[in-house]
Amino acid sequence: MSLKPDLPLPEPKTRRVGYAIVGIGELSADELIPAARTSEHAYVAALVTGDVEKGRAFAQALDLSDDDVYTYEQFEQLKDREDVEAVYIVLPNSLHREYVERAAKMGKQVLCEKPLGVSADDARAMVQACQDAGVLLMTAYRCQYTPEYWAVRDAVQSGRLGTIRALDSINAQVQDDPAAWRLKKDLAGGGALPDIGLYSLNTVRFVMAEEPQWVFAQLNQPQDDERFTEVEERLSWMMGFSGGVVATCQTSYAAQRVSMLRVLGEKGMALMDPAFDYQGLKVTLEDQEGQHQPAFPSYDQFGNEFDHFAGCIRSGQTPWTPGEEGVADHVVMDALYESARTGQRVDLKTEAGKDLFRGQQKPQLPEG
The missing domain is CATH 3.30.360.10 (Dihydrodipicolinate Reductase; domain 2)
Structure with missing residues (x-):
C-alpha cells in the first residue's frame, strides 16, 4: 500500500478531505484503502466494520489508532468527528439506503458504491435524503x-x-x-x-x-x-x-x-x-x-474518485456522477x-438532452 512514485504528492492532511470507509470487504481492502494512499486530496480518517480486529489491523497499516475503528452500531459516533467530512459506503446493495440516510442525518457528505440501491424508488429516496440534509451524494461510477x-x-x-x-x-x-x-x-x-x-x-x-x-x-x-x-x-x-x-x-x-x-x-x-x-x-x-x-500516465481509478469528490466537497459543486x-x-x-x-x-419516458443526470463538475484526468 505504498505511494506510487510517479503519482503527485498529496496535499497536507489538514487540507485533504477525511473519509470514513464503511465496510471492509474485498473491494475496500484490495482497492479503496490502497487508492486512498495515492490520493492527492483525500485520506482515510476512520473505518467502520463488523470485524473489529480486522479493522484494527487496517487501521495500523494506515497509521490510525484503535479509536478510529467503529462498529456499525457505533456509526453515529462519527457525527462528532470533524476530520471525517465524508463517508464511502461499501456494503451489500440492500444496505446502501440505510447507511446513506444515516450519514446524511449526521451531515456527512456521501460517496456510495454502485448500484446506488436495489430499485429506482430506493435510489430516489437516497437522493432526497441527501438533498434534505444539504449534503452531496456521489455514485461511485469509477469508469467515468x-x-x-x-x-x-x-x-x-x-x-x-x-x-x-x-x-x-x-x-x-x-x-x-x-x-x-x-x-x-x-x-x-x-x-x-x-x-x-x-x-x-x-x-x-x-x-x-x-x-x-x-x-x-x-x-x-x-x-x-x-x-x-x-x-x-x-x-x-x-x-x-x-x-x-x-x-x-x-x-x-x-x-x-x-x-x-x-x-x-x-x-x-x-x-x-x-x-x-x-x-x-x-x-x-x-x-x-x-x-x-x-496511452495515458499512471493513475488509480479509485484515487480519481476520491479526489473528484473531495474537490466537489471543497467547491460545493455537484459531482459528475x-x-x-x-x-x-x-x-x-x-x-x-x-x-x-x-x-x-x-x-421509457425519456427527455431529450445531453447528460441530463450528470453534474457540471467534470473530472480532471491525465492526458494521453
Whole structure:
C-alpha cells in the first residue's frame, strides 16, 4: 500500500478531505484503502466494520489508532468527528439506503458504491435524503473517472467516428460461491445485471451522453444450479437511442471473464478490450486517419474518485456522477427486469438532452 512514485504528492492532511470507509470487504481492502494512499486530496480518517480486529489491523497499516475503528452500531459516533467530512459506503446493495440516510442525518457528505440501491424508488429516496440534509451524494461510477472512457466518449461526441450506428458490450465472469451475498436477492437486488452488467449499461449511457428510449431483455436463471436459485445467471438486452441507434449488451455470472465495449460509427470504430477491469484498460480508435491506441500516465481509478469528490466537497459543486446518475441506471434496470418478465419491449419516458443526470463538475484526468 505504498505511494506510487510517479503519482503527485498529496496535499497536507489538514487540507485533504477525511473519509470514513464503511465496510471492509474485498473491494475496500484490495482497492479503496490502497487508492486512498495515492490520493492527492483525500485520506482515510476512520473505518467502520463488523470485524473489529480486522479493522484494527487496517487501521495500523494506515497509521490510525484503535479509536478510529467503529462498529456499525457505533456509526453515529462519527457525527462528532470533524476530520471525517465524508463517508464511502461499501456494503451489500440492500444496505446502501440505510447507511446513506444515516450519514446524511449526521451531515456527512456521501460517496456510495454502485448500484446506488436495489430499485429506482430506493435510489430516489437516497437522493432526497441527501438533498434534505444539504449534503452531496456521489455514485461511485469509477469508469467515468478514467481517461480511457473519456477518449471513447470524446470520439463519439466530437463526430470523429461519424454518425453512430450501433454499440455492443459484454461483461461476464464466473461467480462460483453459492454463499456469496451477490447471489442473495434480498442483499443484492438481482444477479449479474446490477453487479457487472451495470458497467455496460452505465458506460453506454455515458458514451452516448443521452438516455435510452426503450429496452428489451431476456433473462436466464437455471433452476438446476444452486448458485442461481434467487437471482439471474445472465441477462441479454437491447437499448434503443435517438436516431435508431441500438446498443446490444450481455452479462453473465457463469461465463469466461470478458469485458468489452465497441462503438461502431459511419466513419470509424472505438473498441475497449478490456473495458471494465481495475487496471490495464485498452482503447483502440479507428477512423479515416487510421488506427490509434492512446496511452495515458499512471493513475488509480479509485484515487480519481476520491479526489473528484473531495474537490466537489471543497467547491460545493455537484459531482459528475451524483445520486441522480445512479437513479437513472435503476430506472433502466427496473425496465429491463420488467421486459424480461413480460417478454415485451418497455418504452421509457425519456427527455431529450445531453447528460441530463450528470453534474457540471467534470473530472480532471491525465492526458494521453
